[in-house]
Amino acid sequence: MPELPDVEGFRHVLERAVGHRVNHVDVIDDGVLRGTNGAALRRAVVDQMFGTPRRHGKWLVAPLRRPKQRHRKNEPSVVFHFGMSGGLVWSTGGEQHKHDRIVFDTAAGRLHYRDMRKLQGVRLMPDDAATAELVDAGYDAAELTLGQLRQTLEGSRRRLKPALMDQSVIAGLGNLMVDEILWRARIHPEEPAGDLPAERQRRLHRSIRGTVEKAIPTERVPGHTSWLTGHRDERDGECPRCGTKLRHTRSGGRRTVWCPRCQAR
DNA sequence: CGGCGTGTTCAGAA
DNA sequence: CTTCTGAACACGCC
Numbered sequence: 001m002p003e004l005p006d007v008e009g010f011r012h013v014l015e016r017a018v019g020h021r022v023n024h025v026d027v028i029d030d031g032v033l034r035g036t037n038g039a040a041l042r043r044a045v046v047d048q049m050f051g052t053p054r055r056h057g058k059w060l061v062a063p064l065r066r067p068k069q070r071h072r073k074n075e076p077s078v079v080f081h082f083g084m085s086g087g088l089v090w091s092t093g094g095e096q097h098k099h100d101r102i103v104f105d106t107a108a109g110r111l112h113y114r115d116m117r118k119l120q121g122v123r124l125m126p127d128d129a130a131t132a133e134l135v136d137a138g139y140d141a142a143e144l145t146l147g148q149l150r151q152t153l154e155g156s157r158r159r160l161k162p163a164l165m166d167q168s169v170i171a172g173l174g175n176l177m178v179d180e181i182l183w184r185a186r187i188h189p190e191e192p193a194g195d196l197p198a199e200r201q202r203r204l205h206r207s208i209r210g211t212v213e214k215a216i217p218t219e220r221v222p223g224h225t226s227w228l229t230g231h232r233d234e235r236d237g238e239c240p241r242c243g244t245k246l247r248h249t250r251s252g253g254r255r256t257v258w259c260p261r262c263q264a265r
Numbered sequence: 266c267g268g269c270g271t272g273t274t275c276a277g278a279a
Numbered sequence: 280c281t282t283c284t285g286a287a288c289a290c291g292c293c
Binding site: 001002006058081082083084085117119120165167174175176177220221229254255 | 271273
Binding site for chain 3: 031083085099115116117118119156157158159162252253
């Protein structure tokens with residue numbers, strides 16, 4: 001599930017916990033903790049509260065605050081990554097899910113870190129370290145400028161799809177989003193990233209910003225039939241724009257869907 | 266049983 | 280040095 005729009009949705013979920021004291025942290029499966037353990041997580045979080053969460057690419061950072069005390073510099077932050085199957089859910093009842101791995105119990109409700117496959121997980125790090133790590137990542141796709149896109153593609157000898165999926169180049173785009181973006185821009189996924197003509201750079205940039213902007217309100221890449229994503233699992237799927245039978249290939253080791261007519265080389 | 270997947274990282278090859 | 284490929288991680292679904 002999680003690409004930039006999904007994580008943006010999880011940021012909204014996390015906002016519901018902001019300002020409420022965490023009374024208890026239930027570590028149901030410490031296999032999702034990275035570089036920390038249940039005791040350390042509880043020590044850092046219990047009796048604290050979450051401050052305003054921020055997202056960069058597919059990372060979500062939740063800074064901790066001490067209730068009724070002046071904010072101290074560089075409190076720890078809880079850093080979430082959701083892999084392919086994770087998410088955050090807010091609940092006010094006692095419900096529990098089979099794949100809940102960590103549950104933060106606050107005075108107002110419970111925040112569930114839920115993840116079936118456990119490919120990524122939850123970290124604890126000083127807030128400035130979290131910030132440094134995110135700054136080190138690529139430009140966030142939701143705010144990417146044309147100039148930044150040009151700069152990142154310039155001199156690259158890679159193909160377009162792997163380049164766009166590289167989180168250290170542009171942060172937030174995943175397999176589905178990139179296919180959607182290239183389809184909307186009418187650009188072939190194997191096109192060399194480095195020598196894209198200026199007009200196609202502009203089209204690609206508009207497509208990145210436009211696709212992200214439209215996907216964020218739905219909190220995911222829409223499966224609408226007017227989107228390419230809505231057809232990628234059909235056996236004989238057709239291009240929603242021109243009706244041509246979609247091609248299924250691999251690019252950068254990832255399943256790739258594209259229209260041979262709209263995205264001709 | 267085998268294959269596959271909205272992510273990331275690593276070793277090893279080209 | 281850059282880029283690519285396949286495997287690994289873990290788990291449910293076909």
